[in-house]
Amino acid sequence: MIKVRHVSGGYTNELILKDVSFDVKKGELFGIIGPNGSGKTTLLKMISHILPARSGEIAIKGKPLSTYSAKELARCVAVLPQNIVQTFSYSAKETVSLGRYAHQSGLWQTFSDEDERVVQAVMEQTGIKQYENEPIDKLSGGERQRVFLAQALAQNPEILLLDEPTNHLDLAYQKELLDVLKTWTRKNHLTVVSIFHDLNLAGLYCDRLLLLNDGKLTVCGTPDDVLKKSRIEEVYHATIEKHPHPEVPKPQMMIVPHEETDDREVVVRENLLDVTTERIVLESPQPLRTMSSGVTGSGVGWHRVFVNRHVSEDYDCIDHHQEMVDYLKRNGFYPNHTVAMMTAVELTNVSYRYYEGDGFSVLIVVTASIGNATDASVGKTDRSGFQPGTINLWVFINGKLQDEAFIQCIMTTTEAKAKALQAMEIKDQETNTQATGTPTDSILIAATQRGQILPHAGTATPLGRLVGKGVFQCTKQAIKNNFNRRDAQK
């Protein structure tokens, strides 16, 4: 549909765009991204023939751009620029009607029934019908944007060029506009070329992306190919993190703010623990990056407060998540900041210990009762003899972990826990085989994300060795504490 070959050019003698070549296919939603001043708008102006290319060639529908007359081009290509001058207050409908200019002919260019039909249709589509008689300078930024979009669509174009279309729009309109554009490309085979500032929006909606840097084409391809962490960091000179979108298979980039060096060194250790019969609480001075299976704050996130709450042995609640949220609020914790777990264990039987490694340290906190110990290789089938019993494992790491280290940490912790049960000769009472845990065990890995970078936490790494040893020792101790207490009570 659009063919750009070795195009260079700019406003003055200085070249802004240097030797750019790419193709846009029919019905594609094609995004142009790049830092400020990288030549995005220049490129768009060249495709819309506002700016002639110094060298190279642009062809639209197989025909060189320079052979198009202004009207002919306008019947094929419509543009929604970033800013449009408004000197006089035309009404919305007058503004939209101007989109039909290229389709009118003859000396007096009368407005035909067909023109009226198209204008009505696009006003309907863009939802501006209700203020067609309002002067456009009285409309909000988002409404005005839609009026000009309607004007562009009234041209009945095959190609729509947009310069940061979501600029003046709030979140809902951004989504709405891009959803509509996406639908049009699919249904009406409209070809859309759009400049994006927001890499995430570009990645979400575009079929292909073109990354410009300093007037040169850096890469052109699918969002997954283009939005590579190292490349974006290099082009934009900013630290970013890349993550998959939670709902759709598209990458999302997160900016990492450059923080002034924080003198307060955060070390999570046992002195932060507050153990009562009611609950065990650890409040960190800084939010910690967490991966957990808690009742609240589960999954991946950032949390500052960690609660292990005592519940009675007959605790039974259908919506235990909501009940926990209410409990936290009642006790002055923010549920959004808190990873919370529950157990029927006497909390004073907790076992914890602080371990120092080389340049990092680990705090392990374990509460355990094995009344319901289970062999994971068999599983629990019979729930009749269900007894309360849970092992809650907290692993706090004073160090900087990558995602794989978190996962390896979970593996190491689980293996160490199973080993502790084996060492204590805990059996699954149903099958009389070696137990590996209980059906309700919970785990929390929390890291300060400061200091030394710890890329891995497998059992052969310093971190993995320390975590494995700590979890083994603490779990054993917690089980022992529980036994001792029971024996004492008997």
Place this chain on the structure above:
Amino acid sequence: MPRSFTRKFSVNHKSIAYMLLGVLVLFAFLLGTSIGTVSVPPLDVARIILGKIVPGIRVEQVDTMYMNIVWDIRLPRVVLSGLVGASLAIAGAAFQGLLRNPLADPYTLGVSSGASVGAVVTIFFGLSLPFLGSFTLPLLSIAASFATIFIVLIFAQRIDRAMRVETIILTGVIFSAFLGALISLMIALTGDELRQIIGWLLGSVSMRRWEHVQIILPFFAIGSILLLLHVKELNAMSFGEEQAQHLGVNVQRKKMGVLIAGSILTGAAVAVSGTIGFVGLVIPHFVRLLWGPDHTHLLPLSVLAGGSFLIFADLIARTIIAPSELPIGVMTALIGAPVFALILMKNRLERRG
């Protein structure tokens, strides 16, 4: 939503606007020809005009003195002021739209300064070309105004090949300043012709004959038709030249068309009546305020409003301190400014609602 009632009402009633202004023009014509030192009854005026235009209608019962006053003295003057007002108003409306500048007027590009230089040179040197006699001044003035716009446009194109409106305005300002200085120089050097020069610069339609009407009429017709052919393009260019090009307008060519048409109108108007200010600036605003910015209606309505406005201004200028006359340029601003200020204020208050 608080909206100006006048605007809302009249947007859907453009035909009412045409009727209203049409009646106003007729009214201006009748009043302008019947009022004066010798008062002619409007009915006789109508009879004389009809008798002259439509063959077969006899006007024996009308006094020959009336006949001479109306046909030879007042009517040419009224027609001329109507044409001058119309030319300036439509040119002003087009320039404001093209240059996207509400402060633009027909004189922005320096056309009037060019015409003035032509006229002042004629007076200063007492020129009188053979066969032209007293028409030396308007014809030299028109020639000078065309020469000016030609040079301004070439100059602007040399500076900036795309000829953005900013460049055009700036070039116009530079030329106006330079030509203005030339005029001041001649005023400073002149002795006897001072009053004549000043009188011309202030603008006047007195002592004008049918021949003057013949000078301006073809330019008015060509210029106006040319502009009316550009209404859609003017609308598009109001949103900026790039946007106009996106919409399919051949910006370079159409811009040139509007500039030349506007300059023809302005040059001819200045040549026959001197530099009459205010009409070209305010009448388009006035019309836009009442009936919206769509050039399809703005241009023809400006013709009607500008024409009748200048006829009324001239009527007042020559009757208010009769038998002396005030310069019409003074009159336009004296009436126009307060009326415009009032409308502007009322409109702002309504908007604030």
